[in-house]
Amino acid sequence: MATTEVEHSKDWLGARLARKEDQRLLAGDGRYLADIVLPGTLHAVFVRSEYAHARILEIDSSEARAMTGVVAIYTGADIKDVIKSMPQPVLLPNLPARYPTFWPLAIDTVKFHGEPVALVIARDKYVAEDAAESVFVDYEELEPILDPERALEADCAHVHEGDGGNEIFAMSFCGGETEQEKQANNEEVEKIFEHAAYTVKERFRVQRTGITPMEPRGVLCEWNDSDGLTAYITTQRPHIDRLALIDILDISAEKVRVIAPRDQGGGFGVKAPFYRENLIIAHAARELKRPVRWIESRYESLMNVGQERDQINTLEIAANENGKLLAVRNHCITDNGVGTTGVYWGFVMPFLGNVELPNAYTWDKGDVRLQVATTNKACLTPSRAFGHFPIRFALERAIDMIAHKMAIEPSTLRRQNLIPSLPYTSVTNEYYDSGDFLKVWDNLMDQADLSSFRAEQARAREAGRYLGIGFACGVELSGVASEQLVPMENQPGYGAATVRLDPRGKVLVFGGDAPAGQGHETTAAQVVAAEFAINPADVVLKTGDTGTTPFGAGSIGARAGSYFVSAVSDACTQLKDKITRILAHDLQIEASLQHFEFKNGEVIYLGDDTKRQSFKDIVERIIMFPINMPEGEVGGLETTAFFEAAKPMICFNADCCVVEVDIDSGEFKILRWVTSEDVGNVINPMVVDGQMHGAIVQGLSNAMFEEFIYDDQGQQLTADFEHYKLATAADVPDIEITYAPTPCPHTPLGTRGIGEGRPSSVPGALANAVCDALTPFGIEITQLPLRPNLVWKHLRDARQQSDH
Amino acid sequence: MINIKLTVNGEVFEDTVTERMLLVDYLRDQLTLTGTHVGCTYEGVCGACTVHLDGEAVKSCLLLAAQADGHEITTVEGLANGGPLSALQQSFSDEHGLQCGFCTPGILMNMSEFLTLNPDPTDDEIRHGLIGNLCRCTGYVQIVKAVRNAARAMRETS
Numbered sequence: 001m002a003t004t005e006v007e008h009s010k011d012w013l014g015a016r017l018a019r020k021e022d023q024r025l026l027a028g029d030g031r032y033l034a035d036i037v038l039p040g041t042l043h044a045v046f047v048r049s050e051y052a053h054a055r056i057l058e059i060d061s062s063e064a065r066a067m068t069g070v071v072a073i074y075t076g077a078d079i080k081d082v083i084k085s086m087p088q089p090v091l092l093p094n095l096p097a098r099y100p101t102f103w104p105l106a107i108d109t110v111k112f113h114g115e116p117v118a119l120v121i122a123r124d125k126y127v128a129e130d131a132a133e134s135v136f137v138d139y140e141e142l143e144p145i146l147d148p149e150r151a152l153e154a155d156c157a158h159v160h161e162g163d164g165g166n167e168i169f170a171m172s173f174c175g176g177e178t179e180q181e182k183q184a185n186n187e188e189v190e191k192i193f194e195h196a197a198y199t200v201k202e203r204f205r206v207q208r209t210g211i212t213p214m215e216p217r218g219v220l221c222e223w224n225d226s227d228g229l230t231a232y233i234t235t236q237r238p239h240i241d242r243l244a245l246i247d248i249l250d251i252s253a254e255k256v257r258v259i260a261p262r263d264q265g266g267g268f269g270v271k272a273p274f275y276r277e278n279l280i281i282a283h284a285a286r287e288l289k290r291p292v293r294w295i296e297s298r299y300e301s302l303m304n305v306g307q308e309r310d311q312i313n314t315l316e317i318a319a320n321e322n323g324k325l326l327a328v329r330n331h332c333i334t335d336n337g338v339g340t341t342g343v344y345w346g347f348v349m350p351f352l353g354n355v356e357l358p359n360a361y362t363w364d365k366g367d368v369r370l371q372v373a374t375t376n377k378a379c380l381t382p383s384r385a386f387g388h389f390p391i392r393f394a395l396e397r398a399i400d401m402i403a404h405k406m407a408i409e410p411s412t413l414r415r416q417n418l419i420p421s422l423p424y425t426s427v428t429n430e431y432y433d434s435g436d437f438l439k440v441w442d443n444l445m446d447q448a449d450l451s452s453f454r455a456e457q458a459r460a461r462e463a464g465r466y467l468g469i470g471f472a473c474g475v476e477l478s479g480v481a482s483e484q485l486v487p488m489e490n491q492p493g494y495g496a497a498t499v500r501l502d503p504r505g506k507v508l509v510f511g512g513d514a515p516a517g518q519g520h521e522t523t524a525a526q527v528v529a530a531e532f533a534i535n536p537a538d539v540v541l542k543t544g545d546t547g548t549t550p551f552g553a554g555s556i557g558a559r560a561g562s563y564f565v566s567a568v569s570d571a572c573t574q575l576k577d578k579i580t581r582i583l584a585h586d587l588q589i590e591a592s593l594q595h596f597e598f599k600n601g602e603v604i605y606l607g608d609d610t611k612r613q614s615f616k617d618i619v620e621r622i623i624m625f626p627i628n629m630p631e632g633e634v635g636g637l638e639t640t641a642f643f644e645a646a647k648p649m650i651c652f653n654a655d656c657c658v659v660e661v662d663i664d665s666g667e668f669k670i671l672r673w674v675t676s677e678d679v680g681n682v683i684n685p686m687v688v689d690g691q692m693h694g695a696i697v698q699g700l701s702n703a704m705f706e707e708f709i710y711d712d713q714g715q716q717l718t719a720d721f722e723h724y725k726l727a728t729a730a731d732v733p734d735i736e737i738t739y740a741p742t743p744c745p746h747t748p749l750g751t752r753g754i755g756e757g758r759p760s761s762v763p764g765a766l767a768n769a770v771c772d773a774l775t776p777f778g779i780e781i782t783q784l785p786l787r788p789n790l791v792w793k794h795l796r797d798a799r800q801q802s803d804h
Numbered sequence: 805m806i807n808i809k810l811t812v813n814g815e816v817f818e819d820t821v822t823e824r825m826l827l828v829d830y831l832r833d834q835l836t837l838t839g840t841h842v843g844c845t846y847e848g849v850c851g852a853c854t855v856h857l858d859g860e861a862v863k864s865c866l867l868l869a870a871q872a873d874g875h876e877i878t879t880v881e882g883l884a885n886g887g888p889l890s891a892l893q894q895s896f897s898d899e900h901g902l903q904c905g906f907c908t909p910g911i912l913m914n915m916s917e918f919l920t921l922n923p924d925p926t927d928d929e930i931r932h933g934l935i936g937n938l939c940r941c942t943g944y945v946q947i948v949k950a951v952r953n954a955a956r957a958m959r960e961t962s
Binding site: 021022025212 | 822824825832836837838839840841842843844845847849850852879880881883884889893896897898899900902903904905906907908909912927930931932934935937938939940941942943944945946947948
């Protein structure tokens, strides 16, 4: 067993330890939200809009109300004067935007296909389904607004009446603070483009897609008048959800407890917002004084959440005759959907995405503009590679396109323009703290062996086979610092952990975030085991319960390997300091933490190794026998540490993809996928590999298969897994992960948070490989999804052109 | 209502259920065997609800409880049945073949049947054997490895 391979404390960091979570999950003993049952639980089913845009003329629920087992039915009219409307300050970013007004259930008008119109609550879930089916809603159809570019035109009707336009958010970056500074910057950028030896300008379109977790959303609320509200929610942010419930439902703060179940079936950003469904279920539980549960169906899920990307990026880049990249200019239009999702509102993702546009390259100047349009579609919700999946596809494609114009290897152009040393501040004012981009890149090129590939490619082409190689890279956030999270989401970014030592020598850790499969229990146990030189089996992590955990902004933005484990480490250091102060006193020596070693379950004085005590005994002595203490010391061993890095932090990765394209059908096969990663110091390589594999396949699935399609009346046509296709095992390749790490100097363990942004470089590498294979045809892919029919159309057009 | 008698994980149950009750709901809600999961709208695509019916992997969201009358059902809880993990389960832990664990029970049930039919599969065969199970976390890489290693371990001990 892996647990016995490690003898010494520090070796737990970097150990390939089997996860503590696995035993229960493999035996079928997980406890997900749908597995939690309270006595007398009622089942809730939503009646949802069948139209993208319509006026509600009448809701007739008389037949449903008459059914045996139906307990309550709510419509918008029932709650409009009872529940506060959103937006409320607790869910507002500190960004100027045109925030729409809405309630948990539609009032008068429905604004997207799938919007909640009524809520049916029954004793039995089958009866609740029947009753919901029988609720009759009479609609008067209205013209839906579905095209984001049309939505931004002055003469377009408005999705939200009376709010002055469909542009929910707009911003320009790079140009300083004042209009004058911006204009001066943009004129300089224009001048660069006028005189540059090489330029590329393309319109890049990426479809509506995102990362749909396997477990849909769910809420179970319980109310009693003495304790108040206990809400079990599938959520990445229990502490934020709690504040939202307090403020919007006007419940006294001490009476609200939110619990994210210990086991959650994936989040990937989808479980990060605060949703309107949570509010109405909590409200119903409070009114009925009975537990109420809503388990989202997959149909509802695909209709409402997991929709992201959906950007049009008109991107330009300029380079001089030596291949130095000079300037980047982008106009991003994002289709936001209806914009009624708390915390993010749909536009926070493209906001950050545009900040991340410059990637790992040294640009002299930039001009980046963003317009986000409200439409009659589901609101965008966060998805892994938050906001920058389309934009990075565009940039990484543009780099290859300009290299093609220069007739040089795209990989050479990339290396030449990588930021040579860090720290660095990008043209969009993003701070990159540390790392070695060239080291990561050179490792990737060693793996790729480009010259051998080019020889193989030439031989294959002679035999009528079309092989291609593609590269891309990505700078990603390692956690989200307060200085980013406060403006963006109105929340702190620090990590928090409580470490409680037990008189029997065990350790309990409490974290305020809410993981969904990332292996926090194992990772935290390895950190604690390394700090105290004990076994990870003796460490338990509890997460997700606002009643027991310190405040945390949630499991978002690669916060585990950056902020959370750093807080755990700092808390351990504080406890070690106390342990050694008291041990020094007991041993009658003048010594402090630096004079002791924690090793193999013992605390040993370095000046005389006969002076030692077992970890278990000294812990028990301090907790249970706090007599004969040093002056000013009291007993007990528990502390909470908050970690905030001095500066925002990053990680970095690069991808290489090899494909073969069938030029008759347009079909392509990925022959090889190899990566190079800077994730800093690794705590558990198996867990990190797994994060990378998953993220890359999510990127491939988004790039090749997944697409949310609305018809011209705004009907959502892809709300089941037969029409919204996720990659299966047979669709995707094996993946080789390699590492070229630089320890992060701003975390106590040198670790970096990883995994969140990781899908972003995938579509660029894939499309670049396909285009490389098709070099004889001069094909440049500028849209996703990249499917055989798209390749086939490009090939057909290229052949027709060459015929003329 | 309809009377049914069936064996689940070796235990005999006699119950009265509604005609329309799905097998997955019977297992989860009535027998509280919550290891079997629901990940799609009872459309048989995600595979998280896969169980064995008389040794054959089936999707319990596409069957009625009534159809299980007289049959033998095994769920993920029955793989180890309170004892040590099976070779396949252990291999998933050793190779990190799961992350959130939501799809895992269905994959275990599918692959445990698969390996009885094909004890020495290629990676390609494993990948095609998995197309009835969607996983969002792992990218399938370590699932394939876990199944491959389990197959080897099972061949060596048989």
